[in-house]
Amino acid sequence: MKELSSVDDAVRERQSRVSRSGGRWEEYVRLYLNEALEETGIEVISGRSENEIxxxxxILWKMLSLPLKVSTIRESVWGDIDLVAVKGELPVVIISCKVSLHGRLTETLFWSLLYRTLTRIKVVLATPDGGRGGEEWVSEWGTPENPTKDRLLAESYLDGVYVENVEEWCKNIKPGQGTAFGGIVRPLDELPKDIKRWAEEAERFIYIRRNGSLQSFL
Structure with missing residues (x-):
C-alpha cells in the first residue's frame, strides 16, 4: 500500500508541475530541479538572457561567456543556454531543454563542445523524448544495444541525457512504453544527484581571485 501511495504522490506532483509550468518543458525541468535541490545552495535559473545574468x-556572466579570438568588435559571445545550475556565482552545469530532437541536437552538441573545451562547465540535455512523430510514439534514442545516431553523438559530446516521459509532451505514448535507459541516457530524477556531485567537484577546483580572475576555472 505504501508503494502505491508513493506512486500516486509522484503522479500528483508531476501533474502539478505540468500545470505550474504552463505547458513549457523548460519550466517543468526548472521547477523539478529547484524542488529537488532545495537547501543545497544550488539554484537552477534561466540562462537565455545575457543581460539578466x-x-x-x-563573475557568473564572465564564466558563461565564450571568448572570441579574432573579432575586433566583441570579446565574447553568449551561448545557447536554456537553464544553468549555479551555486553562488559558480556555474555548475548548463541544461539544454528540448521536447524532441528533429535534427536540432547538433546545436546543443556544438555549444557543448565549446563549453567543455574552454571551461569546466558540464553540459547536459533534458528531454521528455517526444518521439519521432507519426501516429505511434517511437523513442528518439533507440536502445543501448541498438542506439540511434543521436545517442551515439550524445555519448561523445554531452555529460548526460536525462529523460522523463511526461505524457503532456509525449504524443501517442502508450502505457508500458518508455525510453530505454542505459549509458548516457538516464532518468531525470538522477540529475539532481549529479548536479550536487559536480558542484562539489567544481568547488574543489575553483579559485576566484579578489580582482575577479577566472583563470583557475576557465
Missing amino acids: RKRSE
Missing part, C-alpha cells in the same frame, strides 16, 4: 553577477 550580468545583472545577477558579473
Whole structure:
C-alpha cells in the first residue's frame, strides 16, 4: 500500500508541475530541479538572457561567456543556454531543454563542445523524448544495444541525457512504453544527484581571485 501511495504522490506532483509550468518543458525541468535541490545552495535559473545574468553577477556572466579570438568588435559571445545550475556565482552545469530532437541536437552538441573545451562547465540535455512523430510514439534514442545516431553523438559530446516521459509532451505514448535507459541516457530524477556531485567537484577546483580572475576555472 505504501508503494502505491508513493506512486500516486509522484503522479500528483508531476501533474502539478505540468500545470505550474504552463505547458513549457523548460519550466517543468526548472521547477523539478529547484524542488529537488532545495537547501543545497544550488539554484537552477534561466540562462537565455545575457543581460539578466550580468545583472545577477558579473563573475557568473564572465564564466558563461565564450571568448572570441579574432573579432575586433566583441570579446565574447553568449551561448545557447536554456537553464544553468549555479551555486553562488559558480556555474555548475548548463541544461539544454528540448521536447524532441528533429535534427536540432547538433546545436546543443556544438555549444557543448565549446563549453567543455574552454571551461569546466558540464553540459547536459533534458528531454521528455517526444518521439519521432507519426501516429505511434517511437523513442528518439533507440536502445543501448541498438542506439540511434543521436545517442551515439550524445555519448561523445554531452555529460548526460536525462529523460522523463511526461505524457503532456509525449504524443501517442502508450502505457508500458518508455525510453530505454542505459549509458548516457538516464532518468531525470538522477540529475539532481549529479548536479550536487559536480558542484562539489567544481568547488574543489575553483579559485576566484579578489580582482575577479577566472583563470583557475576557465
